[in-house]
Amino acid sequence: MVNVEDLRNEAKRILKEEKVKYIIGYTKSQNGMMPTPAFIKESKDVDQLIWNPTCIHNLVKFLVDEKRRKHREKKPDERPVGVVVKGCDSRAIVVLLQEKFINREDVYILGVSCENGGVIDEKKLAKKLKGKTAETITQDEKGEFVISTKEGKVKVSGEEILAERCLECRANYPVIYDTLFGNKARKKVDDPFKSLDKLESLSERERWAFWKEQLSKCIRCYACRSACPMCYCDECVVDTINFAVTADTSAEEKAGKIKWIEKSPISSENFVYHMVRAMHLAGRCIDCGECERVCPLDIPLRFLNKKLEKEAKELFGYDAGFDPDEPSLVSSFKDEDPEDFIR
Amino acid sequence: MPRRLIMAEEFEPRIVAFLCKWCSSAGSDLAGVSRMQYPPNVLPITVMCSGSVSPLYIMDAFNKGADGVLVSGCHPGDCHYIKGNYYARRRIALVKKLLEFIGLEPQRFQMSWVSAAEGTKYTQIIGDFVKELKPLGPQRKLRRNQ
Numbered sequence: 214m215v216n217v218e219d220l221r222n223e224a225k226r227i228l229k230e231e232k233v234k235y236i237i238g239y240t241k242s243q244n245g246m247m248p249t250p251a252f253i254k255e256s257k258d259v260d261q262l263i264w265n266p267t268c269i270h271n272l273v274k275f276l277v278d279e280k281r282r283k284h285r286e287k288k289p290d291e292r293p294v295g296v297v298v299k300g301c302d303s304r305a306i307v308v309l310l311q312e313k314f315i316n317r318e319d320v321y322i323l324g325v326s327c328e329n330g331g332v333i334d335e336k337k338l339a340k341k342l343k344g345k346t347a348e349t350i351t352q353d354e355k356g357e358f359v360i361s362t363k364e365g366k367v368k369v370s371g372e373e374i375l376a377e378r379c380l381e382c383r384a385n386y387p388v389i390y391d392t393l394f395g396n397k398a399r400k401k402v403d404d405p406f407k408s409l410d411k412l413e414s415l416s417e418r419e420r421w422a423f424w425k426e427q428l429s430k431c432i433r434c435y436a437c438r439s440a441c442p443m444c445y446c447d448e449c450v451v452d453t454i455n456f457a458v459t460a461d462t463s464a465e466e467k468a469g470k471i472k473w474i475e476k477s478p479i480s481s482e483n484f485v486y487h488m489v490r491a492m493h494l495a496g497r498c499i500d501c502g503e504c505e506r507v508c509p510l511d512i513p514l515r516f517l518n519k520k521l522e523k524e525a526k527e528l529f530g531y532d533a534g535f536d537p538d539e540p541s542l543v544s545s546f547k548d549e550d551p552e553d554f555i556r
Numbered sequence: 557m558p559r560r561l562i563m564a565e566e567f568e569p570r571i572v573a574f575l576c577k578w579c580s581s582a583g584s585d586l587a588g589v590s591r592m593q594y595p596p597n598v599l600p601i602t603v604m605c606s607g608s609v610s611p612l613y614i615m616d617a618f619n620k621g622a623d624g625v626l627v628s629g630c631h632p633g634d635c636h637y638i639k640g641n642y643y644a645r646r647r648i649a650l651v652k653k654l655l656e657f658i659g660l661e662p663q664r665f666q667m668s669w670v671s672a673a674e675g676t677k678y679t680q681i682i683g684d685f686v687k688e689l690k691p692l693g694p695q696r697k698l699r700r701n702q
Contacts, residue, residue: 419659421658421697422659450612474619488654489611489612492612492650495650517658524653528649543650546642546643550645551649552645
């Protein structure tokens with residue numbers, strides 16, 4: 214188990230030595246047991262930091278915001294930002310480094326290992342507790358989870374409560390870090406793409422019915438886009454660009470502003486949006502599960518990204534977010550790439 | 557007369573073809589100037605390179621009512637820009653897998669290598685494509701307002 218005191222001490226040290234601007238971590242929220250992101254600026258506040266299996270957020274998104282903020286400042290503070298990351302989140306940092314969106318010296322990575330656990334799935338937890346409210350969740354030495362509620366303690370196995378992505382995780386400890394807390398032992402995962410099996414075994418018609426039902430629900434709130442650390446484009450394809458057409462607007466100007474996708478949340482437009490998003494995340498998605506978690510309509514968006522992750526692995530032997538020096542999936546090729554589908 | 561009526565009602569698929577300017581477009585031109593016969597169901601769009609075909613173009617073609625989409629470029633090693641078709645090969649493979657995953661018929665999206673000298677191959681590809689699309693009927697899955 215990761216000792217949270219170690220994390221606090223290290224945070225205290227780097228804040229005291231003024232090595233970092235501030236630290237992004239997890240803290241107890243005002244209501245319920247789920248934590249909330251914390252921005253710690255002073256060493257006296259480090260005791261607010263927590264680490265437990267409910268720390269599900271991917272805090273790397275805040276690095277993207279930080280870069281934008283820094284860009285706007287006249288005299289930016291050049292010190293790095295400290296960030297608490299899990300294995301999956303560290304892969305997000307690797308992708309951002311690979312794309313040269315951030316520099317290594319702009320970030321101080323406090324890596325925490327999930328060891329043989331991971332983070333919980335709120336929906337699974339709610340099902341398990343049947344209306345009871347959990348107060349704390351801890352993991353014991355055997356890897357079992359102990360949920361304490363007002364009515365007493367409940368012991369559950371990892372499979373019953375961990376997020377699906379944690380059961381398929383290939384990076385249970387951070388792949389990149391400045392300080393690591395916890396064990397550095399690779400968890401054995403038999404099939405990292407097991408959750409796809411059910412959907413892939415369906416017939417074409419059934420798969421269509423599944424996605425039609427799911428994606429028709431989408432209300433296009435773009436929460437998935439907002440929560441995703443990889444969705445950092447300044448101009449997104451779905452956004453309407455304010456463009457006044459006047460008498461002297463040339464044809465070229467109009468042609469340059471194509472409206473690809475309608476704003477209305479109808480099935481056909483939702484499909485284009487989600488497929489384009491999936492394509493943009495091909496070879497970049499590191500399966501942090503944020504899009505699916507924040508979706509107010511519970512659309513299983515993770516399957517789309519997971520499918521392309523699987524294809525990238527099987528067709529091109531590409532794993533996203535492990536090596537910052539590797540060229541990205543769609544900006545590289547090999548001579549032996551499959552072309553059996555080409556006539 | 558009844559026979560002609562049935563003929564008129566037969567489904568004619570609409571294919572959007574993204575053709576590379578340097579190879580496939582010239583290949584289709586060759587088929588044209590050589591007076592080769594092939595189905596008139598194709599809407600050719602000349603692009604500068606098959607590598608410049610964004611997945612969005614493909615999704616958008618289906619969204620605007622295409623029954624089939626073809627992306628055609630130069631043979632490996634023949635790209636005018638040295639490696640554009642290699643990038644295309646990778647990207648299109650992923651698009652194809654994604655379209656199949658969401659439940660679109662795999663026949664509706666094709667990729668081919670057609671050089672400027674392969675007018676015959678071009679007519680053959682279009683002929684086969686139309687033949688495969690006819691039994692599937694109109695594409696309504698990704699089409700707007702359906």
